[in-house]
Amino acid sequence: MPCQRRCGHQWWHGKVRDRGFRVTAGREAIIEALSSTQDHLSAEDIYGKIHDRHPNVGPTTIYRTLDMLVQAGLVFKFDFGDGKARYELREGPKGAHHHHHLVCTSCKRIIDYTDFIDEELELLKRTEVGLSKRYGFRIEDHLIQFYGLCAECLRS
Amino acid sequence: MPCQRRCGHQWWHGKVRDRGFRVTAGREAIIEALSSTQDHLSAEDIYGKIHDRHPNVGPTTIYRTLDMLVQAGLVFKFDFGDGKARYELREGPKGAHHHHHLVCTSCKRIIDYTDFIDEELELLKRTEVGLSKRYGFRIEDHLIQFYGLCAECLRS
DNA sequence: TATATTATCGGGAGTGATTTCCACTAATTA
DNA sequence: TAATTAGTGGAAATCACTCCCGATAATATA
Structure with missing residues (x-):
């Protein structure tokens, strides 16, 4: 098993340190939890995922760390309308x-899509330049999200 | 002054009634509050705006009404990341x-823009067709939002 | 118009995600 | 190695929002 901590070799260590933040075991665990899935985890989800190995990392640390990671530009925070x-x-x-989201307003399922992204990104870039000026x-x-009904919900 | 209530002439009455909802004084007040500003009001903002004239409309009714209006397609609900x-x-x-939003991550100011919207909407339409298939x-x-720093925050 | 029906109301008490507080710990710096 | 200070944890607090339920009022019906 390659070194996990204290060696400074993780891809994100530099980004965190550059911004004056420290690398800690809790942060390591939280980034690992986020890396290990395609899901859109809530703070509680992360707590559940790391609690076995890191029983001393509580919700407060998770919220704080996530805020820090958002600030550092490593994490994006989404609101899909379910209160968390x-x-x-x-x-x-x-x-x-890079991907965007389809949000089913009935079953709350989130679908990531990467199709069409290129064309979208190109337009976004043009728009960004225009808006900046x-x-x-x-x-x-x-942030781009589409809302509607997923295939399963349409069936019923 | 044109009639305000009980006459069934407001542009939104039909839309509400068609969906089986009733037209009430509280709903009237809430829609009026939303109509009378360009701001992005929170439930609390609305409460403040109508409380003088409608002291008996409480927060519960406001939340319920807003949910109903979202359901009825008359209102859009946004999350700009400030917890409300x-x-x-x-x-x-x-x-x-129709407009989209620029969200300043520093001062939380929201800028509505309508420039570039046409091009965006055209692409969105194409994307929607593709995603549907x-x-x-x-x-x-x-939902399209851009995040960044507004002119004022850039200055400081 | 009067009455029946039932959506809506109000407001006090919950709920639950997130924040605060503060004494303690540990990553970095000198 | 000690000094400095960011980070931690957990209980309590916050606060936007929801629930509940008896009362009220908008519509439908007679």
Whole structure:
């Protein structure tokens, strides 16, 4: 097993340290939990996932760490309308795997899609340039979501 | 002053009644509050705006009414990341005035923009068709937001 | 118009995700 | 190695929002 801690070799260590944050066991565990799934985890989900190995990492630390990771630009925070925030790694060791979301308003299922993304991103880039000029706004991120009914919900 | 209540002439009455909902004084007040501003009001904001004239409309009714209006398709519910939901009329007496949002991550200011919207909407339409085919998803709505720093925050 | 029906109301008490507080611990710095 | 200070944890607090239920009022019906 390759070294997990204290060796400074993880892809994200630099990004965290560069911003003046420290690398700790709890943060390691939380990023690992986010890396190990395609799901959109809530703070509670993460708590459940790491509690066996890290019984001393409580909800407070998880919320704090997630905020920090959002600030550091490593994590994106989503609201799908179910009352709890969801978190997703913005990029992994191999770089970004950009996608957008379809949100089923009936069963709350979330579908990630990457089709059409290229065309969307191209337009977004053009729009971003235009908006920056027009409003003097420096755009750093975007959110695109579609709402509707998934195939299963349409059937019933 | 044109009649305000009980006459059934308001542009939204039909839309509400068609869905089996009733037209009430509280609902009237809430829609009026949303109509009378460009802001993105929270439930609490609405409470403050109507409490003078409608001291008997409580928070519960406001939340319930907003949910109903979202269901009826008259109102859009947003999350700008400050912990409270924000509501916006989807259309007014004169029809829809579609726009998207720029969210300043520093001062939380929200800028509505309508520039570039046409091009965006055209792409969205194409994407929607593609996504529907690919995932069997029936898209009913979309959300586009840009995050970054507004001109004022960039200055400091 | 009067009456019946039932959606809606109000507000106090919950709920549950997230934050705060503060004494303690541990990652970094000197 | 000690000093510094970011980070931790867990209980209590916060606060947006929901539930409950007896009372009220908008519509449908006679």
